Amino acid sequence: MYLRLHLSFHFIQHRWRGFFNCHKMDELSDYLRSRHVPEEDIQRMEQEKMDSSVITLMTDDQLREYLPSYGDRLAVFGYCRRKEKEPTSRKSKLFDRLRGKLSRNKGDHVSETDHQTAPKNAQKNAQKNAQKNAQKNQRKIEIGWVHFREGEFVQVRTKKGGGTRKESVMKDSTKQNLIEKAVQLFIPDGKNAEGSLTDFDIDLTDFQRHSLEDSITVKELYEKTKLPLLRFYLTTKKRDIASDINLVENNSDATAQEGENTHARPDIYHLSTDTSATDPVEISTSDVIFVGSSTVFANENIDSVSLLYTTVNPTDASSLQEHETLFHVGALDDSGIVTFRTDSISLMEYSSLDDTLPLSTELSIESSMPPSMDMFQEQANQRERVKKIIVLHRGQILRELIVVFSEENIMENDFHFKVILPDGKLEKAVDDGGVMRDILSEFWNDFYEQCTMGNGFKVPCLRHDFGKQEWESVGRIITFGWQKEKYLPVKLSPVILEQALLGFVESDLVDSFLKYVSESERVIFESCRSDFEGVDQEELLEIMDIHNCRRLPTADNFEQILKEIAHQKLIQEPAFVIEQWNNTLAPLRSELKGIAAVYEELQPTSRKIMRSMTYPSTQNAQEKQMVKYVSAYLRESDTQHLSLFLRFCTGSDLFTGKSITVSFTQLQGFQRRPVAHTCGCYLELPVSYDHYPDFRHEMNKVLDSNVWVMDIV
Structure with a gap:
C-alpha cells in the first residue's frame, strides 16, 4: 500500500x-x-x-x-x-497535504507490522499524559539564597550550600509556602554553613529584590511579570543578640510594644523550630522603596536593571534606630544623599561571588555607626528630590535604557549611572556627567544600527518587539539627553523631530530624503533634477520600483513624484513613532523651534573643536610641537574621527560646547598613550612623539579600537 x-x-x-x-x-x-x-x-x-x-x-x-x-x-x-x-x-499547499497524508499512512503501516509493541507504547503514552495532567497545577521556579555579610546581601555559592535550585511548586503557593520550601533546601535540619535557623531573620524577595506580599500566589506573579521562569531569593541576616539584650534592659515596655507590633507586621518573617526562642528583632522594609524595570522585553533577562532609594524621614529621630540596619554612613555619596547598591543578582548560579559588586567602597568599622541627626538634616536641606543610581551593562545599553525610561515619572528623579563591563567588573568611574554622555552616545549609536533605516539621515523603522511603550521610552530618552547634556540624535532626519514637536515640517523634505537614500540613488535623483533625459532610464525605473513608485517618471512630473516619495518615507511610514513622541517631547517645544540650526551647532567640525581646547599658558619646545600635532590631526580628520575624538575626550560624540583642557605628560615606551577624563573633559598627551605620523598613528589606533575602559576615578 x-x-x-x-x-x-x-x-x-x-x-x-x-x-x-x-x-x-x-x-x-x-x-x-x-x-x-x-x-x-x-x-x-x-x-x-x-x-x-x-x-x-x-x-x-x-x-x-x-x-x-x-x-x-x-x-x-x-x-x-x-x-x-x-x-x-x-x-505547494497541495503537495504539503499529500506529503502529510503519506507520512501518516507510513506510520499506520509500521504500527500494523509492529502491533506486538502497541500495548507497551499505549501504556507509556498514558503514563506521560497522566504526568502532564498532574503537573497542570504546578509551575517551575528558581530559588536562591542571599546572606547579609559586611553591609550587603550577597549570594551564597553552591559549594557552601547555596546556588540556585529549580523546583516545581503549586500555582497557589504563597510567600509562606515558598519560604518553607527554601528553608528545606538551604537550611536542612535547621543548620547550614552560616549558622542555625534560630539565628536568622528570614524573608523572601523576588528577582528584583522586592519583598513579596503575603497573599500573592505564584500564578499571579507569572501573570503579572510575564516572565518564562520566576526566580526568588531567600534572604537571611543574623540577629544582633547583644542589641536585643541592651534594648530590653533599657526599655522593657518599649520592647514589649515593639514585639507586639512585630507580630502584627505582615512584611516581617521569622522561622523558628523552637517556640521558646527569644522574640525576634524587627527589620523594617516599609520605608525602602524598590523601583524596578517593567517587562518591556518579555524574552530578555532584564532583572539586572533595578533602582533603589530610601524614603527615610531624616528629621524623625524615633525612626533612626529602626533604620539602622538598612544603611551605613559609608554608603553616603558626596551629594549627601543616601544611596545603595542597585544591581540585582541575576544568573548567579553561573557566576562566582566576585561578580557581585557593590556600588560603594568597602565599609570601614567606623561606618557601621548610625548616622547623626546633623548629617540627615544637611541632606534634607541640600536636596528634596530622590536620587537613584542606574546600573547598566556595557553592550546592552540600548535595551536596558529603554527599560529604565519606560517608567512615566522617571524624569522626576535625579539619578546617576554606573556601568558594568562584559567581564562583570564595575567601571571605576564616578558619573559627574562623563558617564551619562558616554551612555547616551552608545545608546544612539546602537539605536541607529538596530532601529532605523537610511544612509546619511536615519528614519525609525517599525519592529514587532517595539510597541507604544518602547517608542515612548525612546522619546523620553531624547528629552532627557537634551535637558541634561544638550544632546540630540542628529542622525535622525530633522523632519521626524519637527513633525513630532511642531506638528509640521520646516526643513526641505526632498533634501532630507536625498540624505536618507543611498549614495548611488542620490546621484541618479540629482541627475534627474538637472538633466532628466541624460539619465539611464532603465536604472531610474529600477530605483523607482524599489520605492514603490506607481507612475512613470517624466521630466515634467519627476519633481512632484520625488516630493511624494519623500513624504511617504519620512512622514507616513514612521507616523506611529511620531505619534508616540508627540507627547514625550512636549517639554522641548519651547526650546527646539529651529531644529535644523541645533543640528548644525551639534555637528563636530575641526574648527569648533580647536576653539574649545585649552592649553597650558607656558609651554616648552616639546609641548608647542604637540599643540601643532593636535591641530594638524584635527584638520585632516573626517567627521567620523572628529566624533570619536570628542567622545574620547568628553563622552559625547557631538559638539555640546564642552571645553577640553589639555595637559602634557612624560610617558614613554609601552606606557605612552593619550589619557582622557570625560567627566572634567581633560586630555593628557605625552610629549615623547618624535614625528607627527607617530602621533597620528597612535591616536587613530586608540580611537578606532572602540574599546575604552573608564578605569580612572
Whole structure:
C-alpha cells in the first residue's frame, strides 16, 4: 500500500507541475495581450514555452527577438519578478497535504507490522499524559539564597550550600509556602554553613529584590511579570543578640510594644523550630522603596536593571534606630544623599561571588555607626528630590535604557549611572556627567544600527518587539539627553523631530530624503533634477520600483513624484513613532523651534573643536610641537574621527560646547598613550612623539579600537 501511494504521489506531482506551467503561460499571454502585443509574437512565445520562470533567466538582447518594443520588455521583466515574489501557491499547499497524508499512512503501516509493541507504547503514552495532567497545577521556579555579610546581601555559592535550585511548586503557593520550601533546601535540619535557623531573620524577595506580599500566589506573579521562569531569593541576616539584650534592659515596655507590633507586621518573617526562642528583632522594609524595570522585553533577562532609594524621614529621630540596619554612613555619596547598591543578582548560579559588586567602597568599622541627626538634616536641606543610581551593562545599553525610561515619572528623579563591563567588573568611574554622555552616545549609536533605516539621515523603522511603550521610552530618552547634556540624535532626519514637536515640517523634505537614500540613488535623483533625459532610464525605473513608485517618471512630473516619495518615507511610514513622541517631547517645544540650526551647532567640525581646547599658558619646545600635532590631526580628520575624538575626550560624540583642557605628560615606551577624563573633559598627551605620523598613528589606533575602559576615578 505504501509503494502504491508513493508512486501515486509522484504521478500527481508530475501532472500538477504540467498544469501549473500551462497556467503560467496563460497568465503571461493575457498580460501581453493587455499591453497590445501582436498575437503572432504571443503565439511564438507559447510555442517555445516562454513562461515567467524562463524570462527571468533571459537577457534583454535575447528577449528582443520576441518583443521588439523596449517598454514591453521592461514591463515583462517587472511582471516576472513580481510573480517570482508571490507567496506559496495552491500547488505547494497541495503537495504539503499529500506529503502529510503519506507520512501518516507510513506510520499506520509500521504500527500494523509492529502491533506486538502497541500495548507497551499505549501504556507509556498514558503514563506521560497522566504526568502532564498532574503537573497542570504546578509551575517551575528558581530559588536562591542571599546572606547579609559586611553591609550587603550577597549570594551564597553552591559549594557552601547555596546556588540556585529549580523546583516545581503549586500555582497557589504563597510567600509562606515558598519560604518553607527554601528553608528545606538551604537550611536542612535547621543548620547550614552560616549558622542555625534560630539565628536568622528570614524573608523572601523576588528577582528584583522586592519583598513579596503575603497573599500573592505564584500564578499571579507569572501573570503579572510575564516572565518564562520566576526566580526568588531567600534572604537571611543574623540577629544582633547583644542589641536585643541592651534594648530590653533599657526599655522593657518599649520592647514589649515593639514585639507586639512585630507580630502584627505582615512584611516581617521569622522561622523558628523552637517556640521558646527569644522574640525576634524587627527589620523594617516599609520605608525602602524598590523601583524596578517593567517587562518591556518579555524574552530578555532584564532583572539586572533595578533602582533603589530610601524614603527615610531624616528629621524623625524615633525612626533612626529602626533604620539602622538598612544603611551605613559609608554608603553616603558626596551629594549627601543616601544611596545603595542597585544591581540585582541575576544568573548567579553561573557566576562566582566576585561578580557581585557593590556600588560603594568597602565599609570601614567606623561606618557601621548610625548616622547623626546633623548629617540627615544637611541632606534634607541640600536636596528634596530622590536620587537613584542606574546600573547598566556595557553592550546592552540600548535595551536596558529603554527599560529604565519606560517608567512615566522617571524624569522626576535625579539619578546617576554606573556601568558594568562584559567581564562583570564595575567601571571605576564616578558619573559627574562623563558617564551619562558616554551612555547616551552608545545608546544612539546602537539605536541607529538596530532601529532605523537610511544612509546619511536615519528614519525609525517599525519592529514587532517595539510597541507604544518602547517608542515612548525612546522619546523620553531624547528629552532627557537634551535637558541634561544638550544632546540630540542628529542622525535622525530633522523632519521626524519637527513633525513630532511642531506638528509640521520646516526643513526641505526632498533634501532630507536625498540624505536618507543611498549614495548611488542620490546621484541618479540629482541627475534627474538637472538633466532628466541624460539619465539611464532603465536604472531610474529600477530605483523607482524599489520605492514603490506607481507612475512613470517624466521630466515634467519627476519633481512632484520625488516630493511624494519623500513624504511617504519620512512622514507616513514612521507616523506611529511620531505619534508616540508627540507627547514625550512636549517639554522641548519651547526650546527646539529651529531644529535644523541645533543640528548644525551639534555637528563636530575641526574648527569648533580647536576653539574649545585649552592649553597650558607656558609651554616648552616639546609641548608647542604637540599643540601643532593636535591641530594638524584635527584638520585632516573626517567627521567620523572628529566624533570619536570628542567622545574620547568628553563622552559625547557631538559638539555640546564642552571645553577640553589639555595637559602634557612624560610617558614613554609601552606606557605612552593619550589619557582622557570625560567627566572634567581633560586630555593628557605625552610629549615623547618624535614625528607627527607617530602621533597620528597612535591616536587613530586608540580611537578606532572602540574599546575604552573608564578605569580612572
